[in-house]
Amino acid sequence: MDQVVEAARPGDEAAFAQVIEPLRHELQIHCYRMLGSIEDAEDAVQETFLRAWTRRDSYAGRAPFRAWLYGIATHACLDALRRKKARMWPTDLAGPADPRNYALAALDVPWLQPYPDRLLDAAAAARDEPEAVVTAKETIELAFLAAIQRLPARQRAVLVLRDTLDWSVRDTAAALNVTQAAVNSALQRAHATLAAHLPQRRAEWRSDPTVSERRALERLIAAWERGDAAALVELLSDDAKLIMPPGSTWFAGRRDIATFLAEHVFGQMSAGWRLLPTAANRQPAFGLYWRRPGDDVFRAFAIGVLRVDGDAIGQIALFQQPELFGAFALAPCR
Structure with missing residues (x-):
């Protein structure tokens, strides 16, 4: 001081x-x-x-x-x-698509972005607190971020200060120039919104990747690079989701995801894929590279982020935004 x-x-x-x-x-x-x-x-x-x-x-x-x-x-x-405008999430804009009748056009709306774990680690190292609340998984995972985007700005600020940073009601009110009663009211309304939209998994979250998460990522990378849609789908839970910002099209359930992977990803686009492991939002992730038919270069295509539920992948979020690769410090792939 x-x-x-x-x-x-x-x-x-x-x-x-x-x-x-x-x-x-x-x-x-x-x-x-x-x-x-x-x-x-x-x-x-x-x-x-x-x-x-x-x-x-x-x-x-x-x-x-x-x-x-x-x-x-x-x-x-x-x-x-x-x-x-608040950052959007595909499942908030449209219902699941038919894998044989869909459009993959990008929408010009602000999309929620993934956050590299390397930057989370840098924050923890700077404070010499590996388990610091600023990097806790339950308040950085994509499910939480997508849920709080639904909150009005003031409610979001109160929730982050009170629940994430563990500030007192008094300090939160002083920081936001509002009354303590207003803080309590905003937090109550924010909790009600989150209860309706956030998966009830918070007690299970851990800061470090689990054995199941590491194994799921390794197996997904191997199956994807082989172009083996069947093996990839075997890794998914029955109610898995495949989400693909910056488009609102997404698929629900193993059967529909299997159809899309087999016919589009490994069919129309061919099997020219390479993946590099990384991590985002304290979740297993990968950099996805695609080599166009007839080309000899693998180009940055998407950042994939997995949500692993138990031993199965519950969600694959494919951020088809090559500009994100710089934040993840992912090297060119050959």
Whole structure:
């Protein structure tokens, strides 16, 4: 705290930046929870740092400097949400498609994005807390992120501050400039919404990948690269989903997913696939590369994120957005 105050008083921007920079990763995760996008989160962090510098004289040391920054970041996110629509999830826009009568066109809507585990690990390492609440799986998994996108911005902020960061009602109210009664009311309404849309699996979540998750990813990669649709489908639960942003088309159930994989992925598109393992949102993931027929180069195609339920894959989310590969630091595939 003294270091922060001393850095701010003489207007030493370099010294101030040195103090706040170690908090960058965890603030980005906080903003990602609020906004559902890596790019939007980084923009909000940059805005947070700018606001913190211009308002540095307002920090009186009565609260922890970290909490002061989180308050600024939360308001930066709320301002962003006033300008932008909430991030969407395909199952919220349409029902499951017929695997023999569908369209794969992209929709120009803001889509929820995956978040690389390498950035989560960087945040935990910066605080020297591998199990820090900022990276806890139950509040970073895609199911949770998709569910909280349904919340109005203020409810989302209250939920993240109270449930994820474990802030008190008093501190949350002070950060958001609302009454404690308003915080309690917003949290109650947020919980009611989540209860209707979030899978009841939170007690089972673990921060580290399980043996089942690692095995499922390994087997999926092997089957996909062989072009073996039958072996891939055997890994799925009966009620599995295949979701493919930036399109609203998705498939439900092993039979329909099997038809789509056999006829489209390994049929029309051929078997020219390579996969590299990675991780996102504390879930097993992979970088998917495709080599067009007649081409000799594998090109970035999608980031795949798995939800593993027990020993079966309950959901495959294929983010067909090659621009995401940079955030995952995935190398070119040959």
